[in-house]
Amino acid sequence: MKIEKNRVSNKIGTHFLNFIDKLILLTILFLVIIFIFYPMLSVISKSFIVNGEFTLDIYKSLLNKNIMLLKNSLFVAILTTLISTLLSIAVSIYISFTNSKYKKILTTILMLTMISPPFVSSLAYISLFGRRGFITHNILGFTANTYGWQGIVAMQSLGFTSLNALMLIGVINGIDKSLFNSSLDLGGNSSHTISKILIPLMRHGIIIVGLLTFVRSLADFSTPIIIGGSFNVLATQAYLNVVAYSNLPMAAAISILLFIPAIIAFILYRIFLKDSNIITGTNFREESDETMLRIEGFFPRLLQIISYLFLTMMILQYLSIFISAMTKQRFGTMYFTFDNIKESKNYISGSFLRSIIYSLITGVVGSIIGFLISYYLEIRKIKGMKIIDFISTMPYIIPGTFFGLGYILAFNKYPLELTGTGLIVILNCIFKQLPLPTKASSAVISQINPQVTEACKDLGAHDIYILKDVITPMSKSAFLISFVNNFTATMTTIGSIIFLVYPGKKLATLVMFDAIQSGKYRIGSVIACMLILITLVVNIIFSKFLLEEKNVY
Amino acid sequence: MFIKVDNLTKKFGDLTAVDNLSFEVNKSELICVLGPSGCGKTTVLKTIGGFLKPEVGEIYIDGEDITYLSPEKRPVSTVFQSYALFPHMTVIQNVVYGLKFRGFSKKAALIKGEEYLDIVGLRKEKNKKVTQLSGGQQQRVALARSLIINPKVLLLDEPLSNLDAKLRIRMRDEIKAIQRRFNITMIFVTHDQEEALSIADRILIMNKGRLEQIGTPEEVYNNPRTEFVLNFIGWSNLIKSRNGNLDFIRPEKIIIDSKKGEIEGVIEEKLFLGSFIHYKIKTKSQIYRVQKNNDGQNDYNIGDRVYISMETTGQIVQ
Numbered sequence: 001m002k003i004e005k006n007r008v009s010n011k012i013g014t015h016f017l018n019f020i021d022k023l024i025l026l027t028i029l030f031l032v033i034i035f036i037f038y039p040m041l042s043v044i045s046k047s048f049i050v051n052g053e054f055t056l057d058i059y060k061s062l063l064n065k066n067i068m069l070l071k072n073s074l075f076v077a078i079l080t081t082l083i084s085t086l087l088s089i090a091v092s093i094y095i096s097f098t099n100s101k102y103k104k105i106l107t108t109i110l111m112l113t114m115i116s117p118p119f120v121s122s123l124a125y126i127s128l129f130g131r132r133g134f135i136t137h138n139i140l141g142f143t144a145n146t147y148g149w150q151g152i153v154a155m156q157s158l159g160f161t162s163l164n165a166l167m168l169i170g171v172i173n174g175i176d177k178s179l180f181n182s183s184l185d186l187g188g189n190s191s192h193t194i195s196k197i198l199i200p201l202m203r204h205g206i207i208i209v210g211l212l213t214f215v216r217s218l219a220d221f222s223t224p225i226i227i228g229g230s231f232n233v234l235a236t237q238a239y240l241n242v243v244a245y246s247n248l249p250m251a252a253a254i255s256i257l258l259f260i261p262a263i264i265a266f267i268l269y270r271i272f273l274k275d276s277n278i279i280t281g282t283n284f285r286e287e288s289d290e291t292m293l294r295i296e297g298f299f300p301r302l303l304q305i306i307s308y309l310f311l312t313m314m315i316l317q318y319l320s321i322f323i324s325a326m327t328k329q330r331f332g333t334m335y336f337t338f339d340n341i342k343e344s345k346n347y348i349s350g351s352f353l354r355s356i357i358y359s360l361i362t363g364v365v366g367s368i369i370g371f372l373i374s375y376y377l378e379i380r381k382i383k384g385m386k387i388i389d390f391i392s393t394m395p396y397i398i399p400g401t402f403f404g405l406g407y408i409l410a411f412n413k414y415p416l417e418l419t420g421t422g423l424i425v426i427l428n429c430i431f432k433q434l435p436l437p438t439k440a441s442s443a444v445i446s447q448i449n450p451q452v453t454e455a456c457k458d459l460g461a462h463d464i465y466i467l468k469d470v471i472t473p474m475s476k477s478a479f480l481i482s483f484v485n486n487f488t489a490t491m492t493t494i495g496s497i498i499f500l501v502y503p504g505k506k507l508a509t510l511v512m513f514d515a516i517q518s519g520k521y522r523i524g525s526v527i528a529c530m531l532i533l534i535t536l537v538v539n540i541i542f543s544k545f546l547l548e549e550k551n552v553y
Numbered sequence: 554m555f556i557k558v559d560n561l562t563k564k565f566g567d568l569t570a571v572d573n574l575s576f577e578v579n580k581s582e583l584i585c586v587l588g589p590s591g592c593g594k595t596t597v598l599k600t601i602g603g604f605l606k607p608e609v610g611e612i613y614i615d616g617e618d619i620t621y622l623s624p625e626k627r628p629v630s631t632v633f634q635s636y637a638l639f640p641h642m643t644v645i646q647n648v649v650y651g652l653k654f655r656g657f658s659k660k661a662a663l664i665k666g667e668e669y670l671d672i673v674g675l676r677k678e679k680n681k682k683v684t685q686l687s688g689g690q691q692q693r694v695a696l697a698r699s700l701i702i703n704p705k706v707l708l709l710d711e712p713l714s715n716l717d718a719k720l721r722i723r724m725r726d727e728i729k730a731i732q733r734r735f736n737i738t739m740i741f742v743t744h745d746q747e748e749a750l751s752i753a754d755r756i757l758i759m760n761k762g763r764l765e766q767i768g769t770p771e772e773v774y775n776n777p778r779t780e781f782v783l784n785f786i787g788w789s790n791l792i793k794s795r796n797g798n799l800d801f802i803r804p805e806k807i808i809i810d811s812k813k814g815e816i817e818g819v820i821e822e823k824l825f826l827g828s829f830i831h832y833k834i835k836t837k838s839q840i841y842r843v844q845k846n847n848d849g850q851n852d853y854n855i856g857d858r859v860y861i862s863m864e865t866t867g868q869i870v871q
Contacts, residue, residue, distance in 0.1 A: 451637035454604055455695075457624040458631045459651030459702060469650070473641040 370437025400495020814860025
């Protein structure tokens with residue numbers, strides 16, 4: 001008993017600390033279940049239960065009426081998956097093994113697309129190839145109808161390739177470089193080493209990237225709406241069922257149909273890549289292992305040509321948006337002007353400020369929740385935390401509209417009547433993006449030497465003190481990464497919040513979407529440029545912080 | 554008895570890491586737990602430190618059963634193999650960290666912290682980040698951080714294994730000096746027999762989770778109780794005696810001469826080790842390991858015909 005007295009701080013009792021600890025843990029459990037699991041459950045039950053009875057009627061009518069849409073969706077998704085996967089393999093290998101000066105430009109472009117709002121590529125497509133497109137109309141001189149599945153496939157493929165390539169670069173970084181060196185050493189040339197050693201080693205990553213592309217393509221409703229013309233897909237139908245026809249059970253059923261491939265992809269992802277950090281791109285491997293593998297020979301050259309084509313398209317894309325924001329057309333000639341920017345003020349009003357505030361809140365709160373989940377998972381190894389981790393990773397894969405619909409269905413009545421508030425949008429963003437901070441924190445926390453936490457305990461610290469004094473300060477880089485990822489994602493998100501935002505409380509991406517839909521492409525371009533600028537500035541500032549942080553340790 | 558470990562058993566799945574281990578430690582004694590890697594020595598330390606819960610057995614410190622106390626409530630402190638310093642804190646912040654939970658005011662803690670930094674000779678570096686220190690300095694910070702909370706027992710888990718050979722010997726002496734100064738009871742885990750022989754009051758030798766022998770360095774070297782202990786500590790030549798027991802002769806007890814001796818043999822191998830030379834000499838009955846000081850006289854070469862004379866050093870009763 002004497003020992004007990006000496007070993008515990010006289011200021012705060014152990015019981016109180018235990019209580020705090022339990023409280024935090026329970027809060028997290030509660031939040032994840034209410035704001036991730038419950039909305040998903042709501043969508044599922046909405047599609048099966050009509051007037052309080054279980055029925056498959058909704059699915060029957062869905063399959064009867066929309067078989068064409070299903071075919072269209074699958075057709076686009078398969079083509080997009082093939083093209084985007086091949087493109088991203090080429091780009092990731094080229095970037096990983098080239099010393100060319102274009103490497104920097106390519107990497108910058110990849111990062112830029114990660115922080116760009118969605119449908120930038122669609123917007124660029126319209127301004128280049130649309131009815132009044134710069135290339136089709138001004139250069140080639142005809143008024144074409146380029147709206148249709150070709151445009152959707154092309155834009156989705158380009159749009160998804162950046163993320164895919166970044167994920168595959170992460171996979172390549174995780175491969176032991178000495179394997180390539182020993183292949184070269186044994187007489188295999190670069191071409192052979194890439195096709196026989198590197199690509200087979202990337203196969204799990206390639207499968208995941210392919211599946212993710214397939215899922216994203218199926219779930220994408222904005223590209224088909226903007227450039228699909230009369231070509232319709234299931235995702236668009238789900239969107240229209242909510243905003244135009246108010247047929248929520250049908251929207252729920254379509255979302256679930258689109259969710260099935262997503263959950264398969266998700267489970268495969270958990271099996272194949274449970275230890276890798278390709279979600280966040282956080283990679284802590286020392287880059288000391290050099291390889292002599294170079295872009296030489298026929299096959300690597302082919303990859304290089306594909307990468308250059310991709311690079312050209314991306315440069316064209318950003319250039320066209322910038323030009324379209326800064327010019328106007330009169331009597332067939334283009335001229336430089338700030339008019340678009342002035343004009344866009346009427347559309348923007350408070351939406352940018354609101355976007356920034358929501359993104360800041362999402363960044364801070366999301367980082368804290370993600371950090372706490374990974375703390376209880378990685379350090380405390382609490383039983384059942386694996387299930388919470390599983391649930392909290394799901395939003396990464398489920399279609400945004402599914403998640404948004406879930407929020408409408410789950411939070412429209414007492415005691416959680418949130419529809420129409422700004423809070424529901426913020427909550428939706430926080431939990432939709434929760435996988436990002438959770439993975440980033442886990443990556444950092446799992447690097448902490450377990451003896452450090454043992455030493456802390458040994459010196460008399462309660463778990464709460466270990467969390468406060470050691471784990472939290474040692475996870476600074478995780479907070480920085482999480483914050484900036486969440487900020488960017490919220491600034492550029494659209495899918496999951498499109499149903500939740502009320503007319504008076506629009507966010508910048510939604511204003512942009514509306515502008516494009518009503519044909520005001522130049523206004524859309526101005527908003528796109530502003531969004532890119534804001535996220536770019538925030539990302540640059542935080543990467544500076546992150547570099548300093550890394551230099552300290 | 555100050556520390557009493559009773560019938561301790563710890564399993565990891567099917568593997569029994571510590572198997573029914575019992576031993577006692579006197580107050581102010583420095584005990585080395587010695588054994589090959591995987592023998593369970595670190596597991597013993599971790600159960601005493603509270604980081605592992607044993608399946609069976611009790612641990613008493615100063616008469617109190619601490620078997621099921623959590624680490625933060627035990628009157629022991631551990632110096633970890635990796636030092637486990639908090640990388641985001643300065644030297645002094647590291648050292649005074651544990652005082653926070655013992656009711657010290659910030660000011661009083663800092664004064665005491667400087668005092669302990671003086672003891673380990675690091676007062677000048679107190680505001681440095683621990684990541685800026687050398688390995689030996691980090692080791693001293695870890696020591697000061699543990700000593701400052703005035704533990705009844707200090708546990709050291711292979712504390713010198715990350716240091717180079719010269720520094721290791723210096724730190725070994727410093728730890729011994731600190732132990733005498735504070736009169737603190739220490740349990741020191743190592744796989745290095747020379748380290749154990751030089752620092753320990755008593756050595757506890759473990760093999761496959763079991764206790765082989767516990768005794769003073771002289772006892773375990775001169776009178777090993779098992780064949781394992783004999784082979785683990787130093788070299789020896791074994792001779793099966795008539796009653797089935799094992800006689801052994803340490804290599805340094807054998808005298809070589811080029812002209813006269815009891816047994817005739819030929820030098821088969823020669824190992825130059827600096828301060829001494831190790832020979833393998835083949836005789837009619839067996840090969841003997843012989844060690845001779847490098848005194849500059851009578852250097853033998855492979856193939857030389859020599860005579861050896863010896864007396865049995867001891868016997869292991871089977």
